[in-house]
Amino acid sequence: MNSCKEEEQQLKCAWxxxxxxxxxxPSGLAVAACLADNGVPSIVLEKSNCIASLWQYKTYDRLxxxxxxxxxxxxxxxFPKTFPKYPSKHQFISYMELYANKFSIEPRFSQSVETAxxxxxxxxxxxxxxxxxYMSRWLIVATGENAEPVIPVISGIEKxxxxxxxxxxxxxxxxxxxxxxxxxxxxxxxMEVSLDLCSHNASPHMVVRNTVHVLPREMFGFSTFGFAxxxxxxLPLRIVDKVLLRMAHLNLGxxxxxxxxxxxxxxxxxxxxxxxxxxxxxxxxxQIKSGNIKVMEGVKxxxxxxxxxxxxxxxxxxxxxxxxxxxxxxxSWLKCCDFFNEEGMPKTPFPxxxxxxxxxxxxGFTRKGLLGTASDAVKIANDICKQWTVKGPKNCCNAHIILxxxxx
Numbered sequence: 001m002n003s004c005k006e007e008e009q010q011l012k013c014a015w016x017x018x019x020x021x022x023x024x025x026p027s028g029l030a031v032a033a034c035l036a037d038n039g040v041p042s043i044v045l046e047k048s049n050c051i052a053s054l055w056q057y058k059t060y061d062r063l064x065x066x067x068x069x070x071x072x073x074x075x076x077x078x079f080p081k082t083f084p085k086y087p088s089k090h091q092f093i094s095y096m097e098l099y100a101n102k103f104s105i106e107p108r109f110s111q112s113v114e115t116a117x118x119x120x121x122x123x124x125x126x127x128x129x130x131x132x133x134y135m136s137r138w139l140i141v142a143t144g145e146n147a148e149p150v151i152p153v154i155s156g157i158e159k160x161x162x163x164x165x166x167x168x169x170x171x172x173x174x175x176x177x178x179x180x181x182x183x184x185x186x187x188x189x190x191m192e193v194s195l196d197l198c199s200h201n202a203s204p205h206m207v208v209r210n211t212v213h214v215l216p217r218e219m220f221g222f223s224t225f226g227f228a229x230x231x232x233x234x235l236p237l238r239i240v241d242k243v244l245l246r247m248a249h250l251n252l253g254x255x256x257x258x259x260x261x262x263x264x265x266x267x268x269x270x271x272x273x274x275x276x277x278x279x280x281x282x283x284x285x286x287q288i289k290s291g292n293i294k295v296m297e298g299v300k301x302x303x304x305x306x307x308x309x310x311x312x313x314x315x316x317x318x319x320x321x322x323x324x325x326x327x328x329x330x331x332s333w334l335k336c337c338d339f340f341n342e343e344g345m346p347k348t349p350f351p352x353x354x355x356x357x358x359x360x361x362x363x364g365f366t367r368k369g370l371l372g373t374a375s376d377a378v379k380i381a382n383d384i385c386k387q388w389t390v391k392g393p394k395n396c397c398n399a400h401i402i403l404x405x406x407x408x
Contacts (some may be wrong), residue, residue, distance in 0.1 A: 012132045017360075018042045019138035019384060020127050022116070024051045027364030027373045028142035029096060030074045033103040034381030037076055040388050042140075044105060045129065046114035051105075052096045055089060055303060058168040062196050063089040063099040066188060066280045068223045072370045074099055075377055085223075117335045118358050137359050138384055141334065144364035145275075145345070147328035152184065156302035157320075164320040167193055173200030176319060181205070182307055184299065185259070185323030186212050188277065191284040193323055194293045205294040212260055213267040213278035214285060215244060216251045220408065224280065228268055241266025252281065258288050259295035275367030315339065328365070354379050 019035065021028045025047035035042045050056055064086045065072050069079045072092070076147040077099055099105075112314050116127040116139060125139040149166045157164060167189045173196040183194050186208040194204040215224050224244070231240045244267055248255075256262065263270055287293045298310045306316035326380040328344025339356035342345060346353035354376040361380045366372025 011128075014043075014132055014134045016043050016134050016136040018388075019140050019359075020045065020125060020134050020136045021140045021142050022127070023142035023144060023147075023364070024048075024105075024109075025054060025142065025351055025364070026052065026074060026096060026370060027143055027144050028107070028140075029100055029103075029105055030362075030373055030377035031140055031363045031380050033077075033099065034075050036103045036105070038385040040381070040382050043136075044107035045111040045113055045127070045134070046107040046109050046269065049109045050368065051107060052093055052102055054144075055093050055096070058149075060167065060170050060189075060193060060196065061089070061172045062192065063180045064282075065092060066282075067216065067225050067369065069108045071223075071225060071229075072373065074370070075374045077102055089197075103314065104179075104307050104327075113333050115333055115335055118255070118337070118360070119296060123358070137387075138361065140363060140380060141330060141340075141365075142363050143329060145328055145367065147329040147344075148327055149322075149323065149349060150324045150327050152324050154184070154299055154302055159304045160302045160317075160320060161304050162319045164322065166322045166324070168326075170321055171330050173197040173202055176200060176202040178202065178221055178351050179318040180316065182296075182299075182315075182320045184320065185209075185325070186279070186295075187323065187325060188279050189325070190323030191322060192282060195282065195284040195287055198287050198292045202365065203292075205296050205317070207299055207396075208259055208261075211263040211299045212246075213245075213253050213262055213270065214252060214260055214281055214300065215248045215267060215278050217280040217282055219247050219251060232268070237269050237272070238266060241268050244268065252285055255285070255288075258285070259297075260288075270324050270335045271367070339366045351375065355383060 018041035021042050021044045023031055024044050028044050029051060032044050068085050069083055069087050073079060079087060079095055087095065111129040114128050114130065116125060117125050124135045124137060127134040127139065149168045151166065170193060176197055177200050180203045181197055183190050183204050183206045186206055190206055194206045197204040218224060218229055228240055228244060231243060235403050265273070270276050271278065284293060288295060296309055300308045300310050306314065308314045330340050330344035331342060335341065337360065339360055346362050346365050350368060350372060353362060353365060356360055363380055364373050366376060366408040
């Protein structure tokens, strides 16, 4: 087999004796650990210079897990008992580092995947980075739902005189002291960034373009998410939603009076169908009620000094923060594959979206957070282990063998 293209004689070629995993975030680490636990070697390719680069480089300082730690554990290893109920960003990063060390996961850093394609002639996946082409029978896509920031198109944004940043580069409200800030987006990030700005004497104006479910993070001392999970064991989804909304009304009041209109579909059903996560309030709602966070309708257009809104108001701002979320980047590098849709999500919904054809797998695309990641990682490892046992090489001590093609 000609393992390197003639025009790429400088490219190193690597046969991987096990699956290729693209991405060293929680999803990639989880599936690598499950494979290792089953005696199957793998190689993890990571475009950044560290594990969990989204958490390390693209999250704000005050971030804590929005769900209790038992719902955010990766397979085979829980959080340290000393960690609080809602671990901080830095605690979660340290947990992932401990996890990688425990399972001897050593990703290949600075290996941004440019293309991945299935070679039907040799029935192998060819995964190309800047300097290496990796080949394997299995490819596991673990880049996840949140690989790239979503930058919305806003009329006139180029005219605005001040800085415009995405929450992926926002760190702290300390950079916005005494500023009037427009926060575009009202999800968990938009709410929490607005709250953080308040704590640093800034004046946030939060744009609410769509309907949104806001729930208390806890109800009567219990995690709202955990409470919902228990109810779902006994009650239909729509009944659980009715219970959650009733209790949210008792805890938070009528959020529609604050400009936060609720969707007609309940929070858990909406999450299942569309992936839209309800906002779990950690203090922003009280700041909205007190007027410290102003709720604004959609932006009609930006001006040099500020914004015009759809309700006719016009206001000046010093800075703009886009709390507009993230998206998958799979379509930019995975070629000739109909397993993913145009948005880079598996076409087959959870719980069956983890396995494609020809040795292709996906993990971290369930829209169900780390619980979904853990579930898929276990399934993938078990499936590959069966193939490894039946067809795999008897000698699996070496995870890969590097082959070089000498320049003629």
